[in-house]
Amino acid sequence: MKKVFSYLVMIALALFLMAPFVWMVLVSLQKSKAPIPTLDHLVPPHPAWSNYGLVLFGQPNLPVLRFFFNSVIVTFSVVLGQLFVSSLAAYGFARMRFAGRDLIFYVFLGSLMFAGPVTQLPVYLLVRSLGWLDTYAALIVPGVSSAFSVFLLRQSFMAVPAELDEAARIDGAGDFRIYGRIVMPLSGAALATCAAFNFFAVWTDFFWPLLSTNSSNMRTLEVGLSVFKTSYGSTNWPLEMTATVVVMAPLLIAFLFSQRYFTKGIMLGSIK
Amino acid sequence: MRAVALMAICILPALFGCSGASRSREVVLHLSNWGGASDDPAFSRNIDRLYREFERENPNIKLEIESVPDEYVQKMVLSFVADSAPDVLSLDASSAAVFINNGVLKDLSPMAAADPRFRQSDFWPNVFGIDKRGKSLYAVPGDFSPIVVYYNKKLFDAAHVPYPHGRWSFKQFLKTAQRLTLRDVRGNVTQYGFNFANWMPGWIVWLWNAGGDVLSADGSMAHGTLDSDQNVETVSFLRDLVTRFKVSPNISQTEATGVDPFGNGTTAMEISGHWELPGFKTAPRLRLSDVGVTELPTQLPSMKTVMYEVGFAMPQKAKHPKESWSLIKYLSSHLYQQAYQQTGIAICARQDVATERAADPRERSFLSIVPSARGPWGAKVVGYEFVEQEGKKMMERVLSGVDPRQALRQMADRIDSYFKVR
Amino acid sequence: MKKSRLGYVFIAPATFHLLVFAIFPMVFSIFLSFFKWNLLTSDRRYIGLANYAYAFRDPLFWNALWNSTKYAVLSVPLGMAAGLAVALLVNQKLRGVTIFRTLYYIPAISSGVAISILWIYIYMPETGLINTILGILHINNKTDFLKNESLAMYALVFMSIWVGLGPRMVLFLSGLIGIPPSLYEAAELDGASKFRSFWNVTLPMLVPTTFFVMITSTIGALQVFTPVYIMTQGGPNETTDMVGYHIYVEAWSKFLIGIASAKSFVLLAVIILVSIIQFRVLKNQLGGYSST
Numbered sequence: 001m002k003k004v005f006s007y008l009v010m011i012a013l014a015l016f017l018m019a020p021f022v023w024m025v026l027v028s029l030q031k032s033k034a035p036i037p038t039l040d041h042l043v044p045p046h047p048a049w050s051n052y053g054l055v056l057f058g059q060p061n062l063p064v065l066r067f068f069f070n071s072v073i074v075t076f077s078v079v080l081g082q083l084f085v086s087s088l089a090a091y092g093f094a095r096m097r098f099a100g101r102d103l104i105f106y107v108f109l110g111s112l113m114f115a116g117p118v119t120q121l122p123v124y125l126l127v128r129s130l131g132w133l134d135t136y137a138a139l140i141v142p143g144v145s146s147a148f149s150v151f152l153l154r155q156s157f158m159a160v161p162a163e164l165d166e167a168a169r170i171d172g173a174g175d176f177r178i179y180g181r182i183v184m185p186l187s188g189a190a191l192a193t194c195a196a197f198n199f200f201a202v203w204t205d206f207f208w209p210l211l212s213t214n215s216s217n218m219r220t221l222e223v224g225l226s227v228f229k230t231s232y233g234s235t236n237w238p239l240e241m242t243a244t245v246v247v248m249a250p251l252l253i254a255f256l257f258s259q260r261y262f263t264k265g266i267m268l269g270s271i272k
Numbered sequence: 273m274r275a276v277a278l279m280a281i282c283i284l285p286a287l288f289g290c291s292g293a294s295r296s297r298e299v300v301l302h303l304s305n306w307g308g309a310s311d312d313p314a315f316s317r318n319i320d321r322l323y324r325e326f327e328r329e330n331p332n333i334k335l336e337i338e339s340v341p342d343e344y345v346q347k348m349v350l351s352f353v354a355d356s357a358p359d360v361l362s363l364d365a366s367s368a369a370v371f372i373n374n375g376v377l378k379d380l381s382p383m384a385a386a387d388p389r390f391r392q393s394d395f396w397p398n399v400f401g402i403d404k405r406g407k408s409l410y411a412v413p414g415d416f417s418p419i420v421v422y423y424n425k426k427l428f429d430a431a432h433v434p435y436p437h438g439r440w441s442f443k444q445f446l447k448t449a450q451r452l453t454l455r456d457v458r459g460n461v462t463q464y465g466f467n468f469a470n471w472m473p474g475w476i477v478w479l480w481n482a483g484g485d486v487l488s489a490d491g492s493m494a495h496g497t498l499d500s501d502q503n504v505e506t507v508s509f510l511r512d513l514v515t516r517f518k519v520s521p522n523i524s525q526t527e528a529t530g531v532d533p534f535g536n537g538t539t540a541m542e543i544s545g546h547w548e549l550p551g552f553k554t555a556p557r558l559r560l561s562d563v564g565v566t567e568l569p570t571q572l573p574s575m576k577t578v579m580y581e582v583g584f585a586m587p588q589k590a591k592h593p594k595e596s597w598s599l600i601k602y603l604s605s606h607l608y609q610q611a612y613q614q615t616g617i618a619i620c621a622r623q624d625v626a627t628e629r630a631a632d633p634r635e636r637s638f639l640s641i642v643p644s645a646r647g648p649w650g651a652k653v654v655g656y657e658f659v660e661q662e663g664k665k666m667m668e669r670v671l672s673g674v675d676p677r678q679a680l681r682q683m684a685d686r687i688d689s690y691f692k693v694r
Numbered sequence: 695m696k697k698s699r700l701g702y703v704f705i706a707p708a709t710f711h712l713l714v715f716a717i718f719p720m721v722f723s724i725f726l727s728f729f730k731w732n733l734l735t736s737d738r739r740y741i742g743l744a745n746y747a748y749a750f751r752d753p754l755f756w757n758a759l760w761n762s763t764k765y766a767v768l769s770v771p772l773g774m775a776a777g778l779a780v781a782l783l784v785n786q787k788l789r790g791v792t793i794f795r796t797l798y799y800i801p802a803i804s805s806g807v808a809i810s811i812l813w814i815y816i817y818m819p820e821t822g823l824i825n826t827i828l829g830i831l832h833i834n835n836k837t838d839f840l841k842n843e844s845l846a847m848y849a850l851v852f853m854s855i856w857v858g859l860g861p862r863m864v865l866f867l868s869g870l871i872g873i874p875p876s877l878y879e880a881a882e883l884d885g886a887s888k889f890r891s892f893w894n895v896t897l898p899m900l901v902p903t904t905f906f907v908m909i910t911s912t913i914g915a916l917q918v919f920t921p922v923y924i925m926t927q928g929g930p931n932e933t934t935d936m937v938g939y940h941i942y943v944e945a946w947s948k949f950l951i952g953i954a955s956a957k958s959f960v961l962l963a964v965i966i967l968v969s970i971i972q973f974r975v976l977k978n979q980l981g982g983y984s985s986t
Contacts, residue, residue, distance in 0.1 A: 010783060016856075017800065024812060033531065036529060096698055108712060111717060113962055114723075116958035189868040193868060203805075210340065210341075216339060230341050252803065343946075349733055524818075528820050655949060661943075668930060693748060693950060694949075
């Protein structure tokens with residue numbers, strides 16, 4: 001009985017969370033400039049696949065494939081870089097003692113709390129003076145570490161039992177080994193979570209890629225296709241939705257493939 | 273783990289090497305614009321062809337287009353701060369003051385005067401004046417559009433209403449709109465006479481045509497001008513169009529359909545600029561031939577309107593001023609403008625090119641309106657975008673029942689306290 | 695743990711990066727808050743605390759702070775409760791539960807802009823999703839939620855719960871999984887009911903996760919920007935004007951960089967204060983649970 005109830009709730013919740021996306025896809029297949037369809041006209045009798053043709057190939061100055069490629073390079077680099085850099089720092093904060101440790105950690109926390117409108121200006125100036133404008137470096141390096149990841153991973157590393165460390169140390173392992181062989185593998189869930197959060201944050205980032213790139217062949221997908229959103233405003237929902245689906249689809253596919261690692265990671269974490 | 277680290281190390285050098293810029297001895301000119309897609313790919317192809325033509329004529333110059341689809345002003349401002357501004361930038365009159373008043377653009381008048389092939393008289397005088405400050409010229413206009421009334425001839429025919437022509441008063445406008453607002457047997461509106469859009473760059477013309485304005489003549493203050501009796505009357509009139517006479521749909525309703533009511537054939541008139549025309553070509557229930565253009569209703573002896581313009585400017589610290597100037601000249605040359613005008617998005621700033629289209633009656637209507645057009649406040653006053661945002665809020669309040677005088681006064685307060693700190 | 699200089703090596707890359715890309719911009723911004731500058735002129739005038747005085751006298755800034763507080767107070771506890779509830783729901787060993795977990799995460803993988811645009815549709819009068827459903831149920835379907843002064847804020851809160859559900863679920867899940875089953879067994883042996891064991895075992899063991907979720911959710915809520923920018927622009931009548939958006943307008947519409955920076959610093963102070971309070975409260979709840 002409880003099972004049935006649980007399934008009912010889960011299905012209802014799934015509908016609640018997925019409905020807007022289903023709508024989005026259905027509207028993207030309506031004729032360009034068509035009005036927002038009422039529910040009974042939601043499923044288009046003649047899906048306008050040409051909308052996708054127009055968005056993907058129909059604009060001579062929008063090389064969508066290149067945008068996609070850029071997004072992939074940038075996002076993967078940032079996420080991998082982050083996992084590496086942030087996990088090292090998290091290990092240091094969680095497992096090691098040194099002067100000023102807690103203070104420095106609070107500074108990390110504090111950086112999460114500041115979001116000024118001009119924070120991107122000094123970074124932009126720096127990137128400019130390094131000659132990195134319009135390069136992958138400008139898109140990747142500023143994002144490579146994340147205080148959020150450090151915070152999350154430290155939390156997770158602290159939950160790994162210290163006895164395992166001690167056992168390893170008795171065997172002669174140094175900190176790097178403990179980090180690489182013990183703590184990291186046991187934090188699969190947290191690492192996966194970090195990767196997920198950051199992957200999607202970087203993929204959908206708009207303002208920084210807009211600022212730091214000028215040429216169309218360095219643009220990321222989110223920036224490249226925003227051209228559709230601003231051009232159409234609120235009077236061409238079908239095409240706007242088409243552009244949104246195009247940006248989201250790779251994410252969705254990547255997510256569906258990687259979610260296996262989430263569950264795997266979670267299982268690893270529970271082996272005690 | 274190790275494999276990942278190795279992979280990362282291998283990618284690193286590529287990251288710093290890869291870039292979008294070219295490296296050769298030629299001069300690379302960066303031209304910025306606000307990108308824009310269209311549902312008309314021919315438009316983009318045309319523009320592209322024009323750029324390649326420039327490169328062919330100037331073999332030592334390579335053109336890089338920086339399209340900024342959103343946050344254009346912000347990005348341009350930051351690029352000026354970082355000294356990475358493009359060589360030529362498209363300048364929208366509505367935000368030109370930010371750049372002109374702060375002295376970051378180069379005064380083009382010396383180059384213009386010294387260049388025998390550049391003639392100021394080629395351009396519409398009032399358009400040319402938008403980017404001038406006294407004798408200094410900060411941008412050469414490319415294209416522009418006055419705000420006009422569009423009407424749907426088919427709907428007028430069906431209602432047996434004569435097309436509007438020449439000067440008409442607010443009252444005459446209202447009467448026309450009422451005759452074009454049709455209801456079914458149950459009293460529901462099936463067709464509206466007019467679509468009032470809460471977009472201050474569009475509805476400011478009503479204020480002007482009743483003799484009012486937004487800011488004092490020198491653009492320094494709102495009090496005394498914005499909250500004038502005339503404006504109170506005008507704003508009340510606009511509100512009445514929606515709430516009392518119901519000749520215009522209310523804004524929530526319009527947004528809920530997700531379409532432009534005029535383009536969808538359910539509204540007989542709207543007020544907008546030339547830029548709508550390419551969109552009308554692909555509008556589902558509107559034929560371009562059904563679209564008529566006429567001047568705005570006015571309470572004054574002759575109509576006034578606003579025009580929005582795009583010009584081309586170069587930074588004060590331009591790295592290749594000669595080449596930038598040649599690009600600016602190209603973009604305002606007969607050849608380029610003639611080809612650009614084919615796209616139909618705006619009127620070219622060059623009189624000779626614009627009048628070439630006078631054969632088309634619709635274009636003729638536009639051209640006859642041009643002399644009564646004035647540039648927007650945004651070309652002269654920094655921070656005017658804030659005024660327009662407050663305008664939208666003010667109109668929303670009025671439409672939801674707030675007394676117009678109170679709303680205008682509050683708007684004037686906010687504007688003036690902003691101007692004080694600016 | 696012995697004291698070791700090696701710790702510095704571990705935190706070096708991240709700390710260096712933080713200094714350059716986070717601390718330096720923050721300091722720069724705070725520095726600017728003492729000046730009057732509009733970015734484009736070389737005229738940068740030092741005016742001391744005048745920007746702060748302006749900020750404290752500005753009724754719209756207080757309005758924004760109040761709105762942000764309201765938003766955070768509503769969306770964080772509700773969002774966390776929802777996230778925890780869903781985590782508990784999907785933590786069961788049911789067939790296909792991973793499919794559901796995946797589906798619930800999908801809202802979080804879209805850009806804030808796309809989500810905001812979708813929700814503009816959802817909240818529309820008559821044709822929007824909510825009003826369509828209300829219409830089917832013969833209830834008034836003409837409410838324009840985002841243009842309604844009393845409802846707009848709640849509309850944004852509800853949307854934030856929807857968006858945050860997946861990530862919070864995932865975080866609570868990893869917390870739940872870390873709870874040793876032996877604790878539940880012990881509780882059962884003591885005769886505790888399901889509710890009791892939830893209250894006395896699950897919740898306390900989740901404190902570190904709860905702590906993390908609460909702090910990050912609060913910080914996010916107090917800085918929220920995109921939904922306001924896309925959906926309401928602070929309206930109707932400034933009822934959804936929140937600090938993040940308010941500061942953006944000061945900086946990028948009005949070019950009042952000094953004032954915007956000063957307000958950002960005030961916001962920072964508020965967030966730090968709130969975080970400290972939350973930390974203290976949670977520390978009391980920690981009780982016997984110790985972290986290394």
